[in-house]
Amino acid sequence: MNKVTYEKAYCIKMEGTHIRKLSLVIFAVIILSGCSGSGFRIDNNSSENQAKAEEVLKNDKRLTSAVTTFHENNLLTAVTLKTFSRFKKVKIEKELKEKLENGYPELDVTVSADSKIWMEMNKLIDLKDNKDKGKKIEKLKSLIKEET
Amino acid sequence: MVARGLLTFKTTPSIAATGVTAGPLEKKSLFAEKFDKVYEDERCGMKTNEHAHAKMMEDACMIALSKVDSVPSDADFLLIGDLINQMTPSNFAAKTVGIPYIGLFSACATSVSSLLMAALLTEIGMSKCAIAGASSQHNAVERQFRYPNEYGGQKPDTAQWTVTAAGVAAVTPHKKGFPSIECGTIGCVIDLGMTDPLNMGAAMAPAAADTLIRHLTGHNKDVKDYDVIMTGDLGKTGFELYKILAGNQGIVVTKKFRDAGEEFYGADAAFLSGASGAGCSAAIFLTEVIDKMRAGDYKRVLLIATGALLSPLSFQQGDTIPCIAHAIELTMK
Amino acid sequence: MDEKKYAKLEKDTSPKTPLMRNMIFAFLTGGTICLVGQFVSLFYMTYFDFTERTASNPTVATMIFFAMLLTGFGLYKKIGQFGGAGSAVPITGFGNAVISAAIEHKSEGYVLGVGGNMFKLAGSVILFGVFSAFVVALIKTILVKLGVVSW
Amino acid sequence: MVSIFITAFIVGGLICVVGQLLFDVAKLTPAHTLCILVVVGSVLDGVGLYEPLIDFAGAGATIPITSFGNALTHGAMAEAEKHGLIGVMTGMFEVTSSGISAAIIFGFIASLIFKSKGKV
Numbered sequence: 099m100n101k102v103t104y105e106k107a108y109c110i111k112m113e114g115t116h117i118r119k120l121s122l123v124i125f126a127v128i129i130l131s132g133c134s135g136s137g138f139r140i141d142n143n144s145s146e147n148q149a150k151a152e153e154v155l156k157n158d159k160r161l162t163s164a165v166t167t168f169h170e171n172n173l174l175t176a177v178t179l180k181t182f183s184r185f186k187k188v189k190i191e192k193e194l195k196e197k198l199e200n201g202y203p204e205l206d207v208t209v210s211a212d213s214k215i216w217m218e219m220n221k222l223i224d225l226k227d228n229k230d231k232g233k234k235i236e237k238l239k240s241l242i243k244e245e246t
Numbered sequence: 247m248v249a250r251g252l253l254t255f256k257t258t259p260s261i262a263a264t265g266v267t268a269g270p271l272e273k274k275s276l277f278a279e280k281f282d283k284v285y286e287d288e289r290c291g292m293k294t295n296e297h298a299h300a301k302m303m304e305d306a307c308m309i310a311l312s313k314v315d316s317v318p319s320d321a322d323f324l325l326i327g328d329l330i331n332q333m334t335p336s337n338f339a340a341k342t343v344g345i346p347y348i349g350l351f352s353a354c355a356t357s358v359s360s361l362l363m364a365a366l367l368t369e370i371g372m373s374k375c376a377i378a379g380a381s382s383q384h385n386a387v388e389r390q391f392r393y394p395n396e397y398g399g400q401k402p403d404t405a406q407w408t409v410t411a412a413g414v415a416a417v418t419p420h421k422k423g424f425p426s427i428e429c430g431t432i433g434c435v436i437d438l439g440m441t442d443p444l445n446m447g448a449a450m451a452p453a454a455a456d457t458l459i460r461h462l463t464g465h466n467k468d469v470k471d472y473d474v475i476m477t478g479d480l481g482k483t484g485f486e487l488y489k490i491l492a493g494n495q496g497i498v499v500t501k502k503f504r505d506a507g508e509e510f511y512g513a514d515a516a517f518l519s520g521a522s523g524a525g526c527s528a529a530i531f532l533t534e535v536i537d538k539m540r541a542g543d544y545k546r547v548l549l550i551a552t553g554a555l556l557s558p559l560s561f562q563q564g565d566t567i568p569c570i571a572h573a574i575e576l577t578m579k
Numbered sequence: 580m581d582e583k584k585y586a587k588l589e590k591d592t593s594p595k596t597p598l599m600r601n602m603i604f605a606f607l608t609g610g611t612i613c614l615v616g617q618f619v620s621l622f623y624m625t626y627f628d629f630t631e632r633t634a635s636n637p638t639v640a641t642m643i644f645f646a647m648l649l650t651g652f653g654l655y656k657k658i659g660q661f662g663g664a665g666s667a668v669p670i671t672g673f674g675n676a677v678i679s680a681a682i683e684h685k686s687e688g689y690v691l692g693v694g695g696n697m698f699k700l701a702g703s704v705i706l707f708g709v710f711s712a713f714v715v716a717l718i719k720t721i722l723v724k725l726g727v728v729s730w
Numbered sequence: 731m732v733s734i735f736i737t738a739f740i741v742g743g744l745i746c747v748v749g750q751l752l753f754d755v756a757k758l759t760p761a762h763t764l765c766i767l768v769v770v771g772s773v774l775d776g777v778g779l780y781e782p783l784i785d786f787a788g789a790g791a792t793i794p795i796t797s798f799g800n801a802l803t804h805g806a807m808a809e810a811e812k813h814g815l816i817g818v819m820t821g822m823f824e825v826t827s828s829g830i831s832a833a834i835i836f837g838f839i840a841s842l843i844f845k846s847k848g849k850v
Contacts, residue, residue, distance in 0.1 A: 398659025613742025664749030
């Protein structure tokens, strides 16, 4: 009998610490999510009309944010997805790519739902001068290719 | 029932001295202060666990011999055993102490079977001093029978903790004022189809109950005759089952029933079902019980050491766990 | 007493497996390990050129490194006793199986002991992983060749 | 991007609960359980379900041992797509190499540094 009660106490004790730890983590995650800038950003250094891209991205309910850049003949878009839409990540990437290619048939369109690409794109847009952008875009494109 | 496997000693050989050594973790045992030597290092300063195992055995032998004012050359026989590959630790210990040696194997029941053999040799007048005992070392046993020591597997509440300890007794012809061996019972191998190596207690309980009943009927004794009836290493789960099995056979289970494995570490839940191993029964029988007999608290005791006769191979090939139990009756006059 | 009767008696008297407790602890332990893995993976994505998918390789290696430290200092078996499958199922459990066997067999030398016994426990995982991968990939390739499915 | 921490915790935890059920209800040894989970991961990848799970849960799907089976199958299928049947053999370890090589390397390093202890 003694052992059982001891064990119960042990369970409760250990469970408590875990739940506290868990709630702390969740709390931190919520705080973090508040900080990370979301929304739809477009950076256009070319003569293209960005309205079409905006329309495609903003009307897609599965996206939580999108970062797009037009640079020379490149159109690069990084998106983040709603939690349960992530299951269909590959499909969504493909669909968006097709839609954007329809809108800009003469551009080289790349779409990625990868968070690494999304982070890098945000940094890229914030860059003041446009000199290195071409190089960085090529690098991102090669990263995306590596993944598939 | 034809009485088979029963031993009666007319000359009642005595246990003149005991030597018990134990590892550092065994300081947690309720009986720790009764051990002759407790090592600070789990490898006893040796390189491997197996060498430590042999070293513990050697030291226990030397301690027992020194208590009867003897040196190894005074001893006639060395009857010891353990569970590691072909009993190498005992073999190496025997090499060092240099006493004529027979290795004995009854798994964890070796503690009693060796005492019985020593008593027989003394009874027929061939031995003036025989050293008998058994040992186990946690790390060495775990890695051989279960998993590597650092493996993170979950053990159920029925699992037992192998004790790091060695216990030996110096058996001499009858000496006044010392516990003497009056009779004993050699057990039969009992197998009731248990297969879980993490629930050895349940596998061994039927063997213990069987030997208990054979001893009582064979020697025409009753539970009332004894001050204590102690089993070797059934653990909490096995001990419960053993009491039920004995009760089913019409034996009145009283407070006299004790189990060394269950008591070894007290109520510490970290050790789950309790202690096990050849060293467990040897250490407790030869300290707690013998001390109380010499102090006059116990006049007549029955010790039943239980052993699971499995090997890692037999278990992996899906065999059940055959078990054995040997009984020895000590008296103090 | 026969085997069946004894098996029933054994089942009735032995302590019950605390299934609910074990499941909750496995969930929490496993979840926590995966959460740590996610943080490690975020670290690799932020500071190195790894994408979500390619970051999983260095993440796995790092988790096994953590498993080595925990195993070496004798903590993994405590986590294992507490978390059950929660610590066995993640890749750290695989690492623990390899590393604990390597440490244990050190006494037989590095060639016969460590080398020969390292995969004593984890080898079966590799065997069944490889063989099932072979069968699955073979079936899929044949189905594609037959035109039943596409890649 | 942030919700992936929550999904990783939950999915990873749930896979471990499946493992615990195999331990306690099916009474399997850890080795048997891990083998079953690896095979399950490999089959799930064969029918194309494991990759979406990784997209959904991140480390929650890549850290459990099921991802080992998935990665092996994935490597084999990727090569098979390029080189036909021969690729099934050759591509197997392309993706998984990190787990096994890390286990071997760290296992050896650990054997150099550590000693096993018989503590509770």
